[in-house]
Structures are given as C-alpha cells and as structure tokens.
Amino acid sequence: MADLIAKTPLTGLLPFATSDLTCSELEFASITSVAPFRGQEEVVSEALKAQIGANFPKPGRTTGRAHARVVWSGRGQALVLGAAVEPIKGAAITDQTDAWACVALDGPGARDVLARLVPLDLRDGVFARGHAARTLIGHMHAVLMRTGPDRYGIMVFRSMARTLAHELKSAMEAVAARG
Amino acid sequence: MRLPCPICGERDRREFYYKGAAEAADRPAPEADEAVWDEFLHLRDNPAGVTRDLWYHEAGCCSWIVVTRNTITHEVLDAALVEDQP
Numbered sequence: 001m002a003d004l005i006a007k008t009p010l011t012g013l014l015p016f017a018t019s020d021l022t023c024s025e026l027e028f029a030s031i032t033s034v035a036p037f038r039g040q041e042e043v044v045s046e047a048l049k050a051q052i053g054a055n056f057p058k059p060g061r062t063t064g065r066a067h068a069r070v071v072w073s074g075r076g077q078a079l080v081l082g083a084a085v086e087p088i089k090g091a092a093i094t095d096q097t098d099a100w101a102c103v104a105l106d107g108p109g110a111r112d113v114l115a116r117l118v119p120l121d122l123r124d125g126v127f128a129r130g131h132a133a134r135t136l137i138g139h140m141h142a143v144l145m146r147t148g149p150d151r152y153g154i155m156v157f158r159s160m161a162r163t164l165a166h167e168l169k170s171a172m173e174a175v176a177a178r179g
Numbered sequence: 180m181r182l183p184c185p186i187c188g189e190r191d192r193r194e195f196y197y198k199g200a201a202e203a204a205d206r207p208a209p210e211a212d213e214a215v216w217d218e219f220l221h222l223r224d225n226p227a228g229v230t231r232d233l234w235y236h237e238a239g240c241c242s243w244i245v246v247t248r249n250t251i252t253h254e255v256l257d258a259a260l261v262e263d264q265p
C-alpha cells in the first residue's frame with residue numbers, strides 16, 4: 001500500500017501572529033477519550049494517574065502538564081492529550097487522535113481575542129489557569145482550556161479547522177487594530 | 180439571560196437548547212389512560228410567573244436540566260439535573 005503523507009488539521013492555515021499574539025497549531029501524538037463507567041470514577045482516575053501521572057479531572061478542570069494533559073470534555077468524559085493510554089478496566093477508551101483541530105493562543109491580550117468569540121466569563125477569578133470548559137467559539141462547539149496567564153488551548157472538531165483559523169485571525173486583527 | 184448549570188456554573192443562554200415545560204420529563208406509563216396521555220402530549224398551563232422548564236446544555240456539559248424561573252420578573256430561581264429529579 002502507498003505510504004501516504006499525513007496532513008495536520010491546520011496545515012497551511014496556521015501559524016498566524018500579530019504584534020502581541022501568536023496562534024499556532026498544537027500537535028498531539030495521541031488524543032484519547034476516557035469515559036469511566038458508573039461507579040468506576042475513582043478506580044479509573046487512579047489507573048490514569050499510574051499510567052500518565054495525572055488524575056481524571058473534575059468538571060471544568062485540567063490535570064497534568066503539557067503533552068500529558070487531561071482535559072474535562074463533558075459529563076463523565078475527559079480527553080488525554082499527548083500521552084498514549086493503554087486500555088483501563090472500568091472505562092470506555094476511544095482513540096480520537098485525528099478527530100480534533102488543536103490551537104494554542106498565546107500572548108498578552110489573548111483573553112481579549114477570546115472575549116470576542118466565547119460566551120464565557122474569562123476573568124482571572126472565574127476562568128483561571130487549570131480551568132477548562134465545553135463551550136462555543138463563534139458557532140462551533142469547542143473545548144477551551146487555560147494553560148498559562150496569557151495562554152489558552154482551543155479544540156474544535158477537525159472538520160471546522162478552517163473556520164476556527166478564520167475566526168481567530170479576524171478577532172486577533174480586530175484586537176491588534178485597537179492598539 | 181444566564182442559566183446556572185449544576186455542572187458548569189453560570190452560563191450564557193446561547194449554550195442551551197430550550198425544550199419546554201418540565202412535565203415533558205414525566206412520561207405516563209404506557210398503559211395509562213387516554214386522557215392522561217392526551218394531557219401529557221397536548222395540554223400545558225403557560226403560567227405568567229414561576230415556571231419549570233427543560234433546558235439542554237447543548238454547547239456545554241450536555242446535561243438536561245430543569246430550570247425554575249419567573250417569566251414576570253425574569254428571575255432564575257433554581258436549576259437541577261433531570262436525572263436527580265424524583
């Protein structure tokens with residue numbers, strides 16, 4: 001069989017930068033959905049901790065660190081970003097590596113860009129580092145996480161990669177134009 | 180308008196899908212009387228004041244919730260998970 005050349009979801013669309021901000025694609029070696037069965041939450045969290053050094057996150061939170069991060073992604077479900085996950089007894093495990101377009105928005109004013117696109121209260125006291133949300137970016141369903149004071153991770157379904165890049169570029173240009 | 184999702188906290192109305200009166204979650208038994216089914220399917224009170232409605236946190240955690248709010252004052256009084264309802 002021919003050895004095909006893989007394209008990332010945002011190939012040719014990012015990176016994009018303004019004077020203060022950069023928007024770049026995040027590539028993860030694997031993305032895995034972990035959904036504990038009823039009553040198995042603690043067992044699964046411990047198993048995850050043993051495998052990748054991070055527990056199953058509480059709603060609206062992330063655990064772990066860059067490239068071994070776990071982000072809450074809905075009721076009873078989290079996505080493991082980067083680290084490979086071996087099957088865990090008591091949880092449904094699904095490979096979603098090629099299903100998501102992932103972006104890092106980085107730099108002073110990142111929050112002002114998101115404020116144009118996301119219907120969340122993003123102030124420090126409400127959406128702090130280590131927080132995450134399932135929400136909207138523009139009209140797209142998204143997973144949003146804050147990974148630093150001026151750094152956010154954004155994930156949308158891969159089929160929406162071009163729209164995500166377009167929305168972020170427009171908002172970044174608008175924020176930059178205000179000076 | 181913002182709704183206090185029991186899982187996600189206070190969220191913008193855009194993230195929710197509106198279903199209607201909360202009694203839609205109280206499905207009668209299959210063998211229930213015709214009149215009971217008629218009421219379940221077709222009859223609603225449409226009160227001015229406190230209502231209980233079903234909302235779906237579609238762009239959030241994907242929970243169905245029962246929101247109690249006042250249609251006169253626009254106060255949102257309570258939100259609870261449907262799965263926790265008696």
Ligand SMILES: [Zn+2]
Binds near residue numbers: 239240
């Ligand atoms: Zn929610």
